Amino acid sequence: MPIQKINLTVDQAAxxxxxxxxxxxxxxxxxxxxxxxxxxxxxxxxTALDAYMERLRSEQNERPARRNPLADAVEELSDDQLRRVVALLGLRQLPEQERGAVVDSGGAAA
Incomplete structure (x- = not known):
């Protein structure tokens, strides 16, 4: 039966x-x-290598989901600013997932 190592060299740990x-x-x-x-x-x-990897797993599971910076920026725009952006880009409407309210082709928030 092979002996279970309790310590690893840096190369083995890598x-x-x-x-x-x-x-x-x-x-x-x-x-x-x-x-x-x-x-x-x-x-x-x-045991130290296992503990480190477990710490990483638990830290990553605790982090909130990453947000889309563009979506954050769009959310901060006023309705008037949003209408101007939509007009400048020649869009008929902004997808709902990018802004809580959808802007229709007439420029009014729905």
Whole structure:
């Protein structure tokens, strides 16, 4: 039965995690990833690598969904500004998903 490793070299951790060596050394230097120095060797406990990846997963799941900056900008326009933009672009109407109210071809908000 093969022995389960409890520590990985940086190269092994890079291969196991899909991260690059430089990224791993940066995480170690910033104390985001625990490591152990034994002589000249730098070892990363498997539990530390697992904990780091789990932290990333939980942080990414907590973040709100990304918003579309164009949609945000359109939402901030007054109805008059929106009518001017629509006229300048030669649009008949602005898609509803980009603005709560749809502007019809007559320029009035629906």
């Amino acid at each position: 291969e196991a995690s899909g991260l690059g060596r430089t990224t791993l050394f940066g995480l170690i230097a910033s104390c985001e990833l625990e490591s152990i120095k034994v002589g000249r060797r730098r070892l990363i406990p498997v």
